[in-house]
Amino acid sequence: MNGDTRTKPVLLIADPDNSVVEDVATALELEGVAVTGAPDGAQGLLQAGALSPDVVLVSAMLPVIDAVEFVRAVRLARAVPVLLGVGEGHAEQALRALAAGAAACVARPYRAPELLPFIQAASPESRKVLAVGGVELDIQAYQVRVAGRAVHLPLREFELLQYLMRNADRTVTREQIMRHVWHAAANTSTNTIAVHVKRLRARLGDEDDQLIQTVRGVGYRLVTPGSHGSHA
Numbered sequence: 668m669n670g671d672t673r674t675k676p677v678l679l680i681a682d683p684d685n686s687v688v689e690d691v692a693t694a695l696e697l698e699g700v701a702v703t704g705a706p707d708g709a710q711g712l713l714q715a716g717a718l719s720p721d722v723v724l725v726s727a728m729l730p731v732i733d734a735v736e737f738v739r740a741v742r743l744a745r746a747v748p749v750l751l752g753v754g755e756g757h758a759e760q761a762l763r764a765l766a767a768g769a770a771a772c773v774a775r776p777y778r779a780p781e782l783l784p785f786i787q788a789a790s791p792e793s794r795k796v797l798a799v800g801g802v803e804l805d806i807q808a809y810q811v812r813v814a815g816r817a818v819h820l821p822l823r824e825f826e827l828l829q830y831l832m833r834n835a836d837r838t839v840t841r842e843q844i845m846r847h848v849w850h851a852a853a854n855t856s857t858n859t860i861a862v863h864v865k866r867l868r869a870r871l872g873d874e875d876d877q878l879i880q881t882v883r884g885v886g887y888r889l890v891t892p893g894s895h896g897s898h899a
Contacts, residue, residue, distance in 0.1 A: 676790030681711030708732025
């Protein structure tokens with residue numbers, strides 16, 4: 668994993684329960700998301716200013732500065748999506764937070780698969796062209812070029828390539844691919860993934876599996892030319 672967290676999407680979680688924050692942070696950091704926690708609204712606002720996070724998640728039970736005021740303050744300062752973590756009995760607060768500018772409500776305790784689509788949509792990578800070797804992927808235009816030549820990819824293969832490129836030189840497991848590309852639990856057939864990887868390699872001209880390498884028993888790794896990736 669790269670040490671420079673600025674290459675990763677950054678999530679700020681303002682929540683008084685550190686164990687709740689740590690649980691979801693552990694899961695998200697495995698997916699390449701940098702997570703910072705703040706125990707109350709005042710510290711959360713300071714962190715929001717200092718970190719410039721890509722997404723902010725705030726608990727409906729936030730102390731010192733309540734969640735609705737926190738949402739309002741963050742949205743006045745920056746155009747950043749703010750999610751509200753809610754449980755039972757928070758319906759009225761959720762309505763007020765949404766009116767104050769919250770992007771959505773998510774269940775608390777938090778679940779990484781529920782948060783990841785928001786984080787990925789707001790991350791720096793979602794706003795630029797990804798490039799690895801001779802492959803360029805324009806996320807917003809849904810275009811792929813290989814050595815300057817336009818290559819048409821079906822949506823699923825486009826999303827698979829995008830995920831691999833975002834994690835270039837990192838091994839991603841089949842389970843991670845299932846969650847991020849298929850948005851499914853671990854019941855997606857690993858053969859389905861293998862078939863799509865094979866088609867993707869063919870469309871990219873990756874005849875010797877030098878770009879997308881199989882890590883046997885684990886998953887796949889998209890290798891930047893010149894790095895020392897190798898078949899496992």
